[in-house]
Amino acid sequence: MIPVLEIGGTHVTAALVDPRDGHVTARTRGPLDAHGGAEDILGTVRRCADGLPAPAGARWGVAVPGPFDYARGIALFAGVGKFEALYGVDVRTALLDGLRKRPGDVAFVNDAHAFLLGEWSTGAGRGHRRVVGITLGTGVGSAFLADGRIRESGPGVPPEGRLDLTELDGRPLEDSVSRRAILARYGDRDADVRDVAERARAGEGRARRVLDDAFTGLGTVLGPRLADFGASALVVGGSIAGSWDLVAPALRSGLAAGSGRGRWVPDDADPGAGPPPPGAPQSPEGAASPGPDRGARAAAGHTRVMKPADRPEDAALIGAACAASAEDRPRG
Structure with missing residues (x-):
């Protein structure tokens, strides 16, 4: 099972996903203020992720909207009406250093790409x-x-x-x-x-x-x-x-x-x-x-x-797991 996050404009979801069959378990979800400060946004994301029984050293998949540097994990939100406080923030490092059980790696994928990968693989x-x-x-x-x-x-x-x-x-x-x-x-x-x-x-x-x-x-x-x-x-x-x-x-x-x-x-x-x-x-x-x-x-x-x-809310989670599980990960 692969730990994943989906970061949306109004909510954040964490789950454990098997990318082979799309099985989603141990889900946590909470509201997210996309207009809040950087620490407020990242704190909400970290708390949601920490509520998941993920093992230390796991590779996480994270679906997040753009503009975003998916290879480096740096937010580039500007002029899009959400997450503007995160502009230039190294989200990858914030997750690697901020989660209670430190991940081994974090793979970021565009949320629309994750949605389609999930629907193509099991939906x-x-x-x-x-x-x-x-x-x-x-x-x-x-x-x-x-x-x-x-x-x-x-x-x-x-x-x-x-x-x-x-x-x-x-x-x-x-x-x-x-x-x-x-x-x-x-x-x-x-x-x-x-x-x-x-x-x-x-x-x-x-x-x-x-x-x-x-x-x-x-x-x-x-x-x-x-x-x-x-x-x-x-x-x-x-x-x-x-x-x-x-x-x-x-x-x-x-x-x-x-x-x-x-x-x-x-x-x-x-x-x-x-x-x-x-x-x-x-x-x-x-x-x-x-x-x-x-x-x-x-x-x-x-x-x-x-x-x-049948499970439209799961598609991006499944796609994020596909991204994290692949050696040649899709980039947004």
Whole structure:
């Protein structure tokens, strides 16, 4: 079992994970103030990690959003509305020296990359050779994976693999698709995205239009990239994806408008694609081999649009364990 941390904009989670089958145990979780001081943030992370029965000398996997120097473990947050107090902080050393049971090493991985690695190895993306993952929350995270490896360049892949560096209608994508953008467009400072979603379900036209515009726009940006990348699956996670009944129709509409090359298939389950058994062959990233290629069984040019599998909150934890267990670890 590998000890892991997932550091998010509102919470931190620690767990023990078996990357071969995605089994997660001994979980601890707590709220995290991304706008707090550096010591407050690091103290919260350390306390959560110390609550885990991890052995001394273990290699930890840590999923964390960018901008971040994943090779050195140094935070580079600036102008992103979270963790700005950590700019320039050596988080790797803070964990190596600050945990009660000193780790042997710490492997950092981009949280969106970890999410997709987890979904590809044991979740919704299992069996797809080329798959894209998107996380929707305080911002837009993205990952492009081919044959078990995260890709940061090539056809369809945005600069550095980061969809947040692209534009929609001449403006940064996150000015239209993010928690802050949705709430600014909605115009209620006391609401959260969950409130907007509930009002949309209750029939409020303004709430529905705001959400439809955001996710249709996301689809128009994604559509051509998925086609160029040759993705057979798109997996959408993050806190906002919890409102899948509202996200999916608008997203699929935008995908269809954004690219005439491809058909966007509903996220019906494939009953033949269960998690691999313990001891399954390992991918280059240390994730379990996904087995038969589901993408090859789909018609050419079709992309399956899916929410995460049964345990969406576990995907990034599993991906962080894959990163920590591999000799050639993926970098964000």
